[in-house]
Amino acid sequence: MEGREPSTRPSRTTPASPRVNPALVKRPRFQTLARFWEGQDVLARWTDGLLYLGIIKKVDSAQETCLVRFEDNSQFSVLWKDIFPPAVPGKEQLCCVCNSQACTPDNKLVHCGKCKHAYHQECHVPSVPCDTDSAGSSWMCRQCVFAVATKRGGALKKGPFARSMLQMKLSLPYQLKSLEWDPLHLTNKQQCYCYCGGPGEWNMKMLQCCRCLQWFHEACTQCLSKPLLYGDRFYVYECSVCTRGPENAWRLPLGWVDVSHLVLYHLSICCKKKYFDFEREILSFVNENWESLLLGELTDTPRTDRYSHLLHALTAEKDRFTLCGRRRLKKKRRCCFDSRAGLLPS
Incomplete structure (x- = not known):
């Protein structure tokens, strides 16, 4: 299993973690009843939308969180809604x-062929078709489809899992209108984002739907031609819920100032430092990732001309960029820049 990207980890300070209203997120009831225990192996959804294997070290019923130790030995507090335990032996018919075994002809229990959890047809989101074989092993629940299809750089686009994921994405496993947002619509108290309903960090690798304004993980989207850079908001995006079908994403035009700012912000997140050498780091990154930047009209810029365009953008926009301390422009090989106050590209 791939390790989590350090830049996307939340703060280790967890006492202020908000409590989640169970009515807003359709999660297994046994989790709401705090049926977790120390030493339990679980899958936990991270802020990048991906699931990671961990072991519960402590259960906090008051905050509705668990302290989870991951495979890299890091430990973080995770909300119950984002923790997925294996099926409990003896509970196959619940x-x-x-948490009920009562069934009707139109609302039978069906079992996921992968995780073995049982769902009423109407309890699962979306509802399970009536012709699904309740004892069959081919049907997969929403959580398992997402576990297989979500990937760094973008979810699967082809194959049966990609098609299943698209169908799952036509509805959300929570009530979007019930989420409590900050004034800028960047974060919500429930820490509930995307198609997966997991946590997220809007300023990392996420896209905001221009219609419903919800934020979506790169890993859960199926419309990107290239992986996102951190802080890359130069897209117009429509989610599957709003389009009632496949997602749409359009790249906005970028200027040289935008390119410089985007690259600096991305490097600052990846490398966790402030200043970057112009030739050795900034220019080198741009040249190595030229095709992935999706620069539109700038794409045809000759490699020999990129140096002057980038350097001019970094030195002319003093409100956005700062030149490192005493370094002088005449020593261009030693020019180091950063984006002022870590401002996001816009």
């Missing part, structure tokens, strides 16, 4: 959402 719906993992409503």
Whole structure:
């Protein structure tokens, strides 16, 4: 299993973690009842939308969180809604959402062929078709489809899992209108984002739908031609819920100032430092990732001309960029820049 990207980890300070209203997120009821225990192996959804294997070290019923130790020995507090335990032996005939075994002809129990959890047809999101074989092994629940299809750089686009994911994405596993947002619509108290309903960090690798304004993980989207850079908001994006079908994403035109700012912000997140050498780091990154930057009209710029365009953008925009201390422009090989106050590209 791939390690989590350090830049996307939340603060280790967890006492202020908000409590989640169970009505807003359709999660298995046994989790709401705090049926977690120390030493339990679980999958936990991270802020990048991906699932990671961990072991519960401590259960906090008051905050509705668990302290989870991951495979790299890091430990973080995770909300119950983002923790997925394996099926409990002896509970195969209980719906993992409503915790009931009662069935009707139109609302039978179906079992996921991968995780073995049972769901009432109407408890699962989206509802399970009536012709699904309740004892069959081919049907997969929403969580398992996302576990297989989500990837860094963008979810699967082809194959049966990609098609299943698209169908799952036509509906959200929570009530979007019930989320409590900050004034800028960047974060919500429930820490509930994307199609997966997991946590997220809007200023990392996420896209905001221009219609519903919800934020979506790169890993859960199926419309990107290239991986996102950190802080890359130069897209117009429409989610599957709003389009009632495949997502749409359009690249906005970028200028040289935008390119410089985007690269500096991305490097600052990846490298966790402030200043970057112009030739050795900034220019080198741009040249090595030229095709992935999707620069539109700038794409045809000769490699020999990129140096002057980038350097001019960095030195002319003093409100955005700062030149490192005493370094002088005449020593161009030693020019180091940063984006002022870590401002996001816009």
